[in-house]
Amino acid sequence: MSTRSESAPTVLVTGGAGFIGSHTCVELLQHGYRVVVVDDHSNSSPEALLRIEKTAGRSLDAVHILDMRDARALAEVFTAHRIDAVVHFAAKKAVGESVQIPLDYYEVNVGATVSLLRVMREHGVERLVFSSSCSIYGDARPVPLDENEPARPTNPYARSKWMCEQVLADTCRAWPELSALALRYFNPVGAHPSGLLGEDPRGVPNNVMPFAMQVAVGRRELLSVFGGDYPTEDGTAVRDYIHVVDVADGHRVALEQLGVRPDGDGTSGTSGTSGASGPAGAAGAGLRVLNLGTGVGTSVLELVAAVGRACGQPIPHEIVGRREGDVTRLVADPGAVAAAWGWRTTRTLDDMCADAWRFQQANPMGYGA
Numbered sequence: 053m054s055t056r057s058e059s060a061p062t063v064l065v066t067g068g069a070g071f072i073g074s075h076t077c078v079e080l081l082q083h084g085y086r087v088v089v090v091d092d093h094s095n096s097s098p099e100a101l102l103r104i105e106k107t108a109g110r111s112l113d114a115v116h117i118l119d120m121r122d123a124r125a126l127a128e129v130f131t132a133h134r135i136d137a138v139v140h141f142a143a144k145k146a147v148g149e150s151v152q153i154p155l156d157y158y159e160v161n162v163g164a165t166v167s168l169l170r171v172m173r174e175h176g177v178e179r180l181v182f183s184s185s186c187s188i189y190g191d192a193r194p195v196p197l198d199e200n201e202p203a204r205p206t207n208p209y210a211r212s213k214w215m216c217e218q219v220l221a222d223t224c225r226a227w228p229e230l231s232a233l234a235l236r237y238f239n240p241v242g243a244h245p246s247g248l249l250g251e252d253p254r255g256v257p258n259n260v261m262p263f264a265m266q267v268a269v270g271r272r273e274l275l276s277v278f279g280g281d282y283p284t285e286d287g288t289a290v291r292d293y294i295h296v297v298d299v300a301d302g303h304r305v306a307l308e309q310l311g312v313r314p315d316g317d318g319t320s321g322t323s324g325t326s327g328a329s330g331p332a333g334a335a336g337a338g339l340r341v342l343n344l345g346t347g348v349g350t351s352v353l354e355l356v357a358a359v360g361r362a363c364g365q366p367i368p369h370e371i372v373g374r375r376e377g378d379v380t381r382l383v384a385d386p387g388a389v390a391a392a393w394g395w396r397t398t399r400t401l402d403d404m405c406a407d408a409w410r411f412q413q414a415n416p417m418g419y420g421a
């Protein structure tokens with residue numbers, strides 16, 4: 053496999069073996085970045101790392117299997133590599149589970165972010181893209197939601213992401229050279245169009261798309277749709293589904309906006325106005341929060357129908373009670389990221405379903421096959 057030029061910026065991708073992380077690694081490798089992955093495989097397979105390299109046609113610089121909360125082990129990664137920027141995906145992400153084991157969510161999601169920021173500061177790494185979530189907006193809002201909507205998280209997962217944003221804001225205030233982007237993703241689904249990379253959660257999927265795919269491929273009998281009595285057109289919850297490759301592309305552009313680009317100065321791998329006050333959108337220091345969504349709302353039943361069209365068969369499903377922590381409607385106003393970066397999503401719901409189905413058909417048992 054080919055390698056990048058020595059001067060290309062090196063990006064540390066935490067949680068790089070996971071669903072969004074693996075697609076982002078491919079995007080970065082294909083655009084000439086060097087990529088170092090940290091993951092503990094608590095919700096991913098080592099096979100994903102091989103698939104990243106196969107899909108991108110390029111190799112990762114290194115993979116470190118460690119728990120992000122272990123600041124000492126993490127510091128060794130920063131000593132071993134000259135890291136120019138970090139994309140921080142590693143976290144626990146299941147809303148329902150977070151209600152059952154909240155301390156695990158605060159410990160992993162907030163703890164790992166604190167330990168990462170400490171190590172970044174010690175090593176003078178000043179560019180960060182953070183995985184935030186639309187779940188912090190909570191319930192009962194007019195949609196679409198823009199970034200000025202006050203956060204009202206309704207479950208421990210969402211609260212842990214909201215806390216991380218506060219940690220980032222406070223850290224940026226105390227460390228003026230830090231440039232951080234918190235991207236609030238709406239609902240990433242789909243897979244790489246190659247069929248090599250996709251979503252392969254451990255255990256029973258917590259999200260509707262991977263569950264529907266496992267029903268379609270015959271691994272599970274019936275999809276449970278949580279809640280049929282929401283105040284929506286068909287009674288099921290409405291979400292803004294976004295193709296995972298669009299999300300990955302958004303991270304590449306985010307790094308560019310932070311001044312981290314392969315055609316940069318070649319020394320630090322970054323350019324921009326370190327130390328400037330104000331938002332990070334144009335590589336200035338500070339925290340900027342942006343939505344990543346399409347602006348299109350889709351009900352769960354509409355999604356189930358779209359999955360059925362992609363698979364050529366209806367998806368057996370039943371409507372059951374609401375799931376604790378879920379909300380009625382979450383749809384992005386994607387206007388801020390469009391205005392700041394000139395960026396918007398390009399893939400449709402049918403693309404998301406077709407690509408997810410291609411991956412599932414080629415990998416009926418996920419990466420474990």
Ligand SMILES: NC(=O)c1ccc[n+]([C@@H]2O[C@H](COP(=O)([O-])OP(=O)(O)OC[C@H]3O[C@@H](n4cnc5c(N)ncnc54)[C@H](O)[C@@H]3O)[C@@H](O)[C@H]2O)c1
Nearest residue numbers: 067070071072091092093094095096119120141142143183
């Ligand atoms: N998928 C979504 O619907 C969604 C929506 C909004 C935000 N997010 C956020 O995006 C990020 C990535 O989500 P994803 O869907 O790719 O999840 P994922 O579970 O597929 O990926 C997370 C990765 O992080 C790793 N990890 C978890 N805890 C770790 C730790 N302590 N140390 C090292 N590695 C650890 C896991 O093994 C996994 O590979 C998460 O922060 C999530 O909260 C996801």
